[in-house]
Amino acid sequence: MPLAELARRVRPVSLAGEQRLEVVPALSGLMPGGGIRRGSTITVASGPAGGATSLALALLARATVEGSWCAVVGLPDLGLVTAAELGVDVSHLALVPAPEDRWMTVVASLLDGVDAVVFRSPRRVRPPDIRRLASRARERGAALVVLAGGVGARHQPEPRRAWPGVTDVGLAVTTSRWTGLGDGHGCLQGRQVEVVAEGRGAAARPVRTRLWLPSPEGEVALEQEVTVEPQAASSPRPAAGLGSPPLGGGRGWGPARGGEAASSRAG
Amino acid sequence: MTATRTLVVSCPDWPVTAAGVPADIAAAVVFANRVVAASVAARADGVRVGLRRREAQSRCPGLVVIERDPGREARAFEPVVMAVETFGPRVEVSHPGVCAIPTRGPARYFGGEEALVDLIGVAVSDAIAGLVPVATTSRDCPYWGVGVADGRFAATLAAGRGLIVAPAQSAAFLADFPVAVLERAELTDLLARLGIRALGQLAALPTADVLARFGPEGAVAQRLAQGLDERPLDGRDPPPDLIASVELDPPVDRVDTAAFAARTLAQDLHERLVRLGLACHRVRIEAETEHGEHLSRLWCHDGPFLPADIAERVRWQLDGWLSGTAAARPTAGLTLLRLLPDEVVPDQGRQLGFWGGEAGVDERTARALARVQGLLGPEAVVTAVLGGGRSPDEQVRLVPWGDPRTEGAPESTARTGDRAEKTAPPWPGRVPPPSPAIVHTRSLVAEVVDGDGRAIEVTGRGLVSAVPARLSVAAGPWIEVTAWAGPWPADERWWDPAAHRRRARLQVVLADGSAHLLALEAGCWGVEATYD
DSSP, rough: OOOOHHHHHHOOOOOOOGGEEEOOOHHHSSSSSGGETTTTTEEEEETOOOOOOHHHHHHHHHHHTOOOOOEEEEEEOOOHHHHHTOOGGGEEEEEOOGGGGGGHHHHHHHHHSSOOOOOOOOOOOOOHHHHHHHHHHHHHHHHEEEEESTTTTOOOOOHHHSSSSSSSSEEEEEEEEEEEEEEEEEEEEEEEEEEEEEEEEGGGGGGEEESSSSSSTTSEEEEEEEEESSSSSSOOOOTTTTTTOOOOSSSSSSOOOOOHHHHHOOO | OOOOOEEEETTTTHHHHHHTOOSSEEOOOOOTTTEEEOOOHHTTTOOOOTTTHHHHHHSSTEEEEOOOOHHHHHHHHHHHHHHHHHHOBEEEEEEETTTEEEEEHHHHHSSSHHHHHHHHHHHHOOOOOOSSSSOOTTTOOOSSSSEESSHHHHHHHHHHHHBBTTTTTTTHHHHHSBBGGGOOOOHHHHHTTTTOOOOHHHHHHHHHHHHHHHHHHHHHEEEEEEETTOOOOOOOOOOOOEEEEEEEEEESSHHHHHHHHHHHHHHHHHHHHHHHEEEEEEEEEEETTTTTTTEEEEESSSSSSOOHHHHHHHHHHHHHHHTOTTTTTHHHOOEEEEEEEEEEEEOOOOOOOOOSSSOOOOHHHHHHHHHHHHOOOOSEEEEEEOOOOOTTTTTTTETTTOEEEEESSSHHHHHTTTTSSSSSOOTTTTSSSOOOOOOEEEEEEEEOOOOOSSSOOOTTTTTTOOOOEEEEEETOOOOOOOOEEEEEEEEEOTTTTOOOOEEEEEEETTTSSSSSOOOOOOTEEEEEEOOO
């Protein structure tokens, strides 16, 4: 173990706001402070093109390698080979595939013991439950990662409706393009996605980045540097603090960019 | 020093008897292509221990050949041991087929050695009757024999003949046996060539000279020939009673009341284990209700259980039972609570890693996960072990939390041995990475059609009938296919009719940007996985 690593592990207690779970370098630009702040709630969403599950896994990859435990609740169809490919240490991943109707208790119990809990928000979530879970996460210093929508979900709710509570950071995959597959030849190799992050506090200004998720080499890599958007965007935006852009149309919830949204609507 | 008076129950052809073959059927048990045991009928036809399988079959054409299974022999012998154990507590099992007890106490209690032998004979024939039809309980039964003599060696030989050798007569009884009965092939071969053919001749030699010429093995052989014990009888101790139970009167239907009772129960169980120097890694929690319902669940722990750990798990379990869903909840209060240690090992303490490392899971995480197991059942919390396989779901094995995680696919390491353990074995035809992030537990029914609306098929040569143009999942709206590749046929486990699967896979990217892995199986398309 290198000395720097040891020094980092034994360093004195830091402020609650500074305690973070590390993320891979490609994603650190999206997260305020460069990591997942302990006690925060993060929503991960995508349009019908998908990408939310991979993004959530990539977000937790570094933390599991560092020795943190993560729990995944209510995703019976999670592809664990993908998790390993994105860098997650699956031996530090506890799965509760079928919490049935007791997901609320299960998530609350897990927040007590693990560093991050990922779960797909069920069809109907009551605001008091959300408040309880968010405050539990804050109290225990665990991160709550909520998957809202995505390809796997039967329904495609707007993230704000899927998780009608306070979100510290809302990540949304706005566009997604696979490479490597041709017309009858090739195979899927990489995917370029555009991710928008916005939330409250330090994350109030939307941040946009283009990523490889994964790249043809199998890594999560930056394709284009992070750009911070001006506060006043061209499209109408919900009140700051409820972190997600409005439902744009055919291709996810990215701020409506006329041409592309209109063309994909034909599909 | 004289030998202990010993009674031996010997089943000469035990491997054959354990397989459930009656003595009048010619049968032989083989191991590594050699006969290790033969039935009476087979021996009459000339089948001997040590023959090659083919030789044995040529001597006795109707021979039933059975592969050796030591586990089956030991399992089948257990009822016999238990039957003998009812007469005296310290039963020693030399190997499946032969067990011994010291007779001093039991013979006096049951009215002499004659009476004891008769009683044990009846008990043993009852025990064996479960395996093969036993026609007779007399002493010339082909399946077993009971003998009494001074020392285990003499008693075993006496059991073969159904004799009771009088006290201090063992040496005389043994004198006429050939040295081959010592079952020390190398030594007895040498003795025979030196002209020492009977045990009596060996016993008469000076002890010091035997030790000097033949070494310790020769000295032991001489002790046996003189009717002395090789070593004192090492009886098996009856397993200690470790079950802790408490009756709840009045019946309890509240978690906190039951948990209070469980705390003292856990303390009690732990004290019993500590007294014996044992630790337990798995404990079964059982409860009975007023209406006779029986609830039971097994709990694991990666270290030895402490009283607080057991009490905590009992409380979680009771919480799961008493405040669970209406269907699973017992209909009446609990009347009995029982803790059964399931995996008991000598307590060797527990060493935690210094910088995390081996200890791995910290207490807090282990408690949270165990708590969820209490709510939903032990199989509800799993961790994944990745292994080999072709389809995305085959590469993952889910292990309930608390069970040991063995890395790697067992079949791949078994086949390649330790030669190529580090490198992943090839799985020709597996879907190349990146893998799909969503692997549907059951494939979603899909329809794939070409530009004219005709269903796409895959020919026997592994080609698609036309270019796929549109896809509809679960009778949903049609979405255009913008890119595709395949089909990749996979014909798996063709040697096993039950597990045989023949599929052709197709990767598609749809107009909405999503990518899927489709599979055609038995004429139906399905979405096997989604690249989310």
